Amino acid sequence: MTYSYPDLQGHFGQFGGVYMAETLIPAVEELRDQYLRFRDDPEFKAEFEYELKHYVGRPSPIYHAKRLSDDLGGAQIYLKREDLNHTGAHKINNAIGQALLAKRMGKKRVIAETGAGMHGVATATVAARFGMECIVYMGAEDIQRQAPNVFRMKLLGATVVPVESGSRTLKDACNEAIRDWVTNVETTFYIFGTAAGPHPYPMMVRDFQCVIGNEARVQMPEMIGRQPDAVIACVGGGSNAIGLFHPYIEVPDVQIIGVEAGGHGIASGQHAAPLTANSKVGVLHGNKVYLIQDENGQIIETHSISAGLDYPGVGPEHCLLKDIGRAQYVAINDDEALAAFDALCRFEGIIPALESSHALAHAMKIAPSMAKDKVLLVNLSGRGDKDMNTVANLKGITL
Amino acid sequence: MSRIDTTFEKLKQQNRKALIPFITAGDPAQAFTVPLMHGLVQAGADVLELGVPFSDPMADGPTIQRASERALKNGMSLRGVLDLVAEFRKQDATTPVVLMGYGNPIEAMGWEAFAQRCAEVGVDGALTVDFPPEESHEAFEHLQAHGIAPIFLLAPTTKEARIEQVAKLARGYVYYVSLKGVTGAGNLDLSAIEEKLPQLRRHIKLPIGVGFGIRDAATAKAVAKLCDGVVVGSRIVQEIEDSTEQNVVANVGRLVQELRVAIDNEKE
Numbered sequence: 001m002t003y004s005y006p007d008l009q010g011h012f013g014q015f016g017g018v019y020m021a022e023t024l025i026p027a028v029e030e031l032r033d034q035y036l037r038f039r040d041d042p043e044f045k046a047e048f049e050y051e052l053k054h055y056v057g058r059p060s061p062i063y064h065a066k067r068l069s070d071d072l073g074g075a076q077i078y079l080k081r082e083d084l085n086h087t088g089a090h091k092i093n094n095a096i097g098q099a100l101l102a103k104r105m106g107k108k109r110v111i112a113e114t115g116a117g118m119h120g121v122a123t124a125t126v127a128a129r130f131g132m133e134c135i136v137y138m139g140a141e142d143i144q145r146q147a148p149n150v151f152r153m154k155l156l157g158a159t160v161v162p163v164e165s166g167s168r169t170l171k172d173a174c175n176e177a178i179r180d181w182v183t184n185v186e187t188t189f190y191i192f193g194t195a196a197g198p199h200p201y202p203m204m205v206r207d208f209q210c211v212i213g214n215e216a217r218v219q220m221p222e223m224i225g226r227q228p229d230a231v232i233a234c235v236g237g238g239s240n241a242i243g244l245f246h247p248y249i250e251v252p253d254v255q256i257i258g259v260e261a262g263g264h265g266i267a268s269g270q271h272a273a274p275l276t277a278n279s280k281v282g283v284l285h286g287n288k289v290y291l292i293q294d295e296n297g298q299i300i301e302t303h304s305i306s307a308g309l310d311y312p313g314v315g316p317e318h319c320l321l322k323d324i325g326r327a328q329y330v331a332i333n334d335d336e337a338l339a340a341f342d343a344l345c346r347f348e349g350i351i352p353a354l355e356s357s358h359a360l361a362h363a364m365k366i367a368p369s370m371a372k373d374k375v376l377l378v379n380l381s382g383r384g385d386k387d388m389n390t391v392a393n394l395k396g397i398t399l
Numbered sequence: 400m401s402r403i404d405t406t407f408e409k410l411k412q413q414n415r416k417a418l419i420p421f422i423t424a425g426d427p428a429q430a431f432t433v434p435l436m437h438g439l440v441q442a443g444a445d446v447l448e449l450g451v452p453f454s455d456p457m458a459d460g461p462t463i464q465r466a467s468e469r470a471l472k473n474g475m476s477l478r479g480v481l482d483l484v485a486e487f488r489k490q491d492a493t494t495p496v497v498l499m500g501y502g503n504p505i506e507a508m509g510w511e512a513f514a515q516r517c518a519e520v521g522v523d524g525a526l527t528v529d530f531p532p533e534e535s536h537e538a539f540e541h542l543q544a545h546g547i548a549p550i551f552l553l554a555p556t557t558k559e560a561r562i563e564q565v566a567k568l569a570r571g572y573v574y575y576v577s578l579k580g581v582t583g584a585g586n587l588d589l590s591a592i593e594e595k596l597p598q599l600r601r602h603i604k605l606p607i608g609v610g611f612g613i614r615d616a617a618t619a620k621a622v623a624k625l626c627d628g629v630v631v632g633s634r635i636v637q638e639i640e641d642s643t644e645q646n647v648v649a650n651v652g653r654l655v656q657e658l659r660v661a662i663d664n665e666k667e
Binding site (some may be wrong): 281 | 453454455456457458460461464468471476477478501502503504505506507508528529530531533534551552553554555556557558561576579580581584
């Protein structure tokens with residue numbers, strides 16, 4: 001099996017592409033050309049690796065969640081600790097890569113969209129690190145549920161712009177960032193946070209995030225003498241997942257499982273799980289993907305307990321992996337994610353992000369029925385400090 | 400000859416420029432769209448651009464975003480817009496109507512069904528903001544097969560090679576976006592338009608309409624001097640938002656009449 005996507009126009013099979021207004025086409029073409037120029041440049045690669053090692057703190061360890069696994073009584077759960085990265089999530093890997101590219105392209109102003117705030121924090125961080133002006137667009141609803149991250153971005157010198165249009169969440173923040181980019185296209189680099197959007201973003205973000213899976217492929221044999229039986233990650237847009245999955249696509253016998261946000265349950269219609277819910281193919285934010293929409297092609301408001309997964313689309317490569325059957329996609333509901341959150345706190349002394357709790361919840365669901373020598377590698381994509389308010393509210397506690 | 404071609408041919412003979420107003424279908428309510436369309440024609444519009452509302456209008460500024468939100472709240476859908484055009488055609492068989500919007504509602508309906516229904520109800524052209532030529536091959540086949548003109552945007556940032564590419568695919572007219580930004584932005588740069596147009600004319604033999612940023616009679620007149628048609632969107636949508644149900648048709652008519660007079664006096 002040879003897997004080589006996307007094609008030169010950014011297509012992953014029927015998915016992906018460049019669906020943008022004419023004003024931005026030259027900008028995405030310039031970005032594509034510059035990225036292709038630098039991605040194999042030894043100096044660029046060396047600088048990226050240096051930053052990942054000395055600034056982010058990579059490689060991130062893999063940890064055997066032994067007490068939790070023993071309690072479940074089945075497969076062994078291992079965690080790829082992206083939560084231990086500087087800024088507390090995988091988002092920094094991509095933000096560093098794009099900031100280095102922005103620097104080479106002479107752009108001094110960076111913009112970003114953010115949902116949970118982790119990508120906003122990562123972007124504000126690299127902007128401070130490289131001396132760039134930073135504007136972060138964030139849905140007004142998300143600003144409320146992620147207040148600590150908003151303050152963090154401001155401390156780092158970023159301007160956080162609340163977005164009041166539409167559902168006031170991640171997709172609307174994307175719309176607003178795109179509007180800014182159209183208006184300021186000559187001076188501005190859009191640091192896009194997930195492996196979606198117009199080409200080259202899905203490919204570029206994946207490439208920067210592949211450090212996760214590349215490390216895991218070396219670390220797992222060191223720890224257990226072989227690769228895991230399955231790799232599991234949560235999928236909103238899907239950047240932490242594709243970063244773990246992509247290096248495993250051509251590794252035989254490793255099952256790939258993406259976990260979407262089931263919200264109140266697929267049947268309730270209040271979820272953010274386009275792949276699991278068999279949503280129709282559509283076009284939003286520059287790419288063709290499976291998309292939660294009504295019969296008239298209008299985008300429906302999604303629901304998830306986790307702001308970072310609360311998005312109606314999903315990256316094009318995940319759509320392809322679903323169609324070719326190389327990956328399997330499932331959904332975890334809000335309450336299951338919360339239970340996994342609690343379990344990791346109590347059994348392992350690790351407070352996970354609500355996003356990552358979805359991936360963990362699925363591992364906890366399947367582990368008990370598996371043999372004790374089976375191994376599940378879960379991407380613990382971020383830490384849960386940012387979710388204190390949300391979790392406290394759900395438990396009826398005022399902080 | 401299509402309605403769009405006939406209209407521009409006639410204007411050329413009269414040595415006049417086209418006035419192309421934009422309204423969002425279903426704004427302020429569905430019952431107003433057809434009366435507004437007839438009102439626009441009576442006030443001097445040559446081509447009508449009818450916006451198909453979309454939940455995520457990324458290329459639009461706040462004015463047209465709000466119009467889309469109002470229209471969707473009123474239950475407007477792509478099929479509904481097509482029905483409104485059928486209604487309009489009962490009394491107007493000559494004024495060209497171009498649908499403008501985003502690709503996903505058409506993807507959901509299916510391009511063949513869409514193109515077929517456009518031909519049935521008398522839609523003349525379709526402008527899909529987020530479908531550039533590279534991603535539109537399938538769409539064109541269906542539009543062309545039913546005689547619906549694909550209308551394209553060109554921008555100040557568009558390079559010459561792309562202008563050539565668009566020139567080959569475009570029918571009806573080409574819509575030049577006069578500024579870098581979203582609809583309704585205020586920073587119109589006339590000298591930049593003047594500089595860009597000769598480059599466009601080298602490749603594009605179709606009429607060129609200019610839009611984005613045209614706020615009043617003075618800017619409409621100045622832009623009319625440079626091109627073949629003036630597109631006015633956000634200013635009209637703003638007038639709709641500021642009006643009551645009682646005076647909306649009259650107010651919009653008065654505004655468009657002012658624009659008409661200004662454009663016809665472009666040579667003064």
